[in-house]
Amino acid sequence: MTSSSRFRVRSAIVLALPAIVLAGCGSRDSTEPEVRTEVRTVTVEATATPPTIAPTSIDRIVLPDTTAPEPSTSEPAAPVLVAMPPVVCMNLQSAQNAIQAAGVFYSRSADASGEGRMQVNDSNWIVVAQDPPAGTLIGEGDALLSAVKIGEPNNC
Template sequence: MTHVRKTAGAAAGALLIALVIAGCGGGGDTALTTTVTETATAAVSTETEASTAAPPTTEPPTTEAPPPMTQATATTAPPEEPAIMPDVVCMNLQDAQDEIQDAGVFFSRSTDATGQGRSQILDRNWVVVAQTPDPGTAIGEGDAVLSAVKIGESDSC
């Protein structure tokens, strides 16, 4: 079918060129225009016939009933244990975030402990000086907040 569309497209393009030439030439070659028109019409007819042809028949899918539910398939997985906040104070910010992820929480937040509101773009250049919540506390996504300063700035570590 792709070949048919390419043929139809080429024929239509040739028709357009012939019509432009005929229009620009003030009379043009009538035989050329007629030939291109017939070719384009035949190609479009072929494409229409190909696209409206009945799809090949396939056997209907078989439907089987699902197996009956047994006690073994009805049981649910045990609930996951909550993530516990690790102690990450005095750690490199990137390493601290990795520890929190290892505990089971993907998303933690960080802030500039100096109060200047700087963003922690390159986490390896920052050190954690405070954390919320305290170590050992159950945490969820976004609960962990790490206060950090740039490495080399005054900190309590």
């Protein structure tokens, strides 16, 4: 059988199949009972009145206002400053953890080799310099840690 004749046979089957299925849907067995619908209207008169409910008193619980006062828009909040911890010769992840423990959550890091590599896995890098020096007051983003990969030449 050639491929074109196989295509014609398949096409005929695909086109005939829905007709066969639909033809089976319309048949009715004469032994099935006939179903009839009957509609009746019923009128009901209301004779009873709903019971009256006496009002009751309920104690109200008043909670104190616990919302924080809105900050004044005229004065910006003062930045929180903390002392920069000594982090030279720590792995970069531990150094960042120490700065966060001091109260600053955003610090920056840079490749001290000058190659501009990104510190993706911080625990594979060692801090060789810090700016500003330990003890200086810093805020968010002020800490800059220079690091090289562990195993590369460094001063630690």
